[in-house]
Amino acid sequence: MPAALSLADGQAALLSDDRVGRALDELFDCDRGSLLTELVLAAIKEFEVDCSQLHNDSTSITLFGSYRQADGRARGGQATATAARGHSKDHRGDLKQLVQVLTVTADGALPLAYRLADGNTNDDQTHIDTWNGLVGLLGTTSFLYVADCKLCSRQQMTHIHVNHGRFVTVLERSRAEDARLREWMTTTVPEWVEAQRKPGKHAGDGDRVWRVCAAPFPSAEGFHITWVHSSVKQHLDEHARAERIDRARQALGELSARLAGPRARITSLIAAEEAANAILASSGGQRWVRVTITEQAEERYRQEKRARPSENTRYRKITSTHYQVNVEINTEQVRHDAASDGCYPLITNDPSLTDTQVLGAYRYQPNLEKRHYRLKSVQEAAPVTLKSPFRIEALFCCQFIAQLINCLIERQLRQAMARNQVRELPLYHEQRACTAPTAARIFDQFASAQQHTITSNGQPIQTFHPQLTDLQNTLLRLLDVPTSAYTPSHPG
Secondary structure (H helix, E strand, O other), X not given: OHHHHOOOOOOHHXXXXXXXXXXXXXXXXXXXXXXXXXXXXXXXXXXXXXXXXXXXXXXXXXXXXXXXXXXXXXXXXXXXXXXEOOOXXXXXXXXXEEEEEEEEEOOOOOEEEEEEEOOOOXXXXXXXXXXXXXXXXXXXXXXXXXXXXXXXXXXXXXXXXXXXXXXXXXXXXXXXXXXXXXXXXXXXOOOOEEEEEEOOOOOOOOOEEEEEEEOOOOOXXXXXXXXXXXXXXXXXXXXXXXXXXHHHHHHHHHHHHHHHOOOOOOOXXXXXXXXXXXXXXXXXXXXXXXXXXXXXXXXXXXEOOOXXXXXOXXXXXXXXXXXXXXXXXXXHHHHHHHOOXXXXXEXXXXXXXXXXXXXXXHOOOHHHHHHHHHHHOOOOOOOEOOOOHHHHHHHHHHHHHHHHHHHHHHXXXXXXXXXXXXXXXXXXXXXXXXXXXXXXXXXHHOXXXXXXXXXXXXXXXXXXXXXXXXXXXXXXXXXXXXXXXXXXXXXX
């Protein structure tokens, strides 16, 4: 409805792509930082959002086109991000991209801050600037900052620590502490404490259990390490290792058959070893599979000349060399790695947090991933087809505002359901139950609400307002939206 956009009668017909583009230019030129800061702080105050725990992550935004103008050029003193190829989380390495860095609260995964970075930006380069920006936004350093393993660098963790901040992250697998912990697991049975238990995702699945214990030593920086065991991850680790070993054995068996064939193209021991090593590397089984190549000489005799064999026929001995691939499973290495299946280390600088609390904080991180997913799917923010880097920056400002509004609606409805002891609502197709409504499902319920007006000579005669269903009335009541927004008390 044009009135919802503050448009007068007839103005909706004036909307066009060119006008929208010029509006995006104007939005880029304005002080977007102050606009978003005021908006976010007002939302925090109005809806009493808890900002004591914040989660940060980034995602790639793919672009369609060459984007030669998106080279970081500035407009009115405001720089733009550079479109470049980088690590594409959408698996589109052939396309240029931008990187969006997003921070949400642990209270409803409410978007709190975002920024666009160059397409080839690594996550381990973003956390200091992000944390500093959050301190400026909230005016405090007391919040708990949670991020993935890219936060786990001495520079970034130390920056937060010396500035009186708090963080939780996962220790990178490449760190020496991780190897020491896995070696420790081969000789020690930790004193596990059950931290979380959830039912299996499918019927017949066992419970998903997370257990924690304190690591026997701190990190190199002196921060506390929590050692976590996940029953789900244990199953995945076991399956992944078995699958890699089977894949390597099958490929090596095929290689051995080719080498033994009469038309083998590999005719040297070095070439055979290189082919076997390439298979181990591509299959990922080089850690558990050992390969040795053995030579086998085959002798055969052939007549020197073509003729019917007789007692005077002379024969020539021909010696050919074949190679055989011998595969052996390193069972000792398999047992060593199996001892720490399902385990991973978390690190924090807050000594007041228990190991269970550290795990609970990190386990909220997947809710941020859902925000990235909805940005690209429901809001259709990617791939980007705009060509102007200034309009792209302004468009993602609008996308952030839209995401903030959607999350506030979801948060309000879920909190109201909890207060009114409403366990589920029939929001899915065929009126199937939904226990965690999203904004998209809510909007779908009101997509059919229409208003019709009969006019004569341009003058309205009668207006027919939508007849709300019981479900629509329930949603409006839970959201504290008056039904008069759809059905005025005195219909025209």
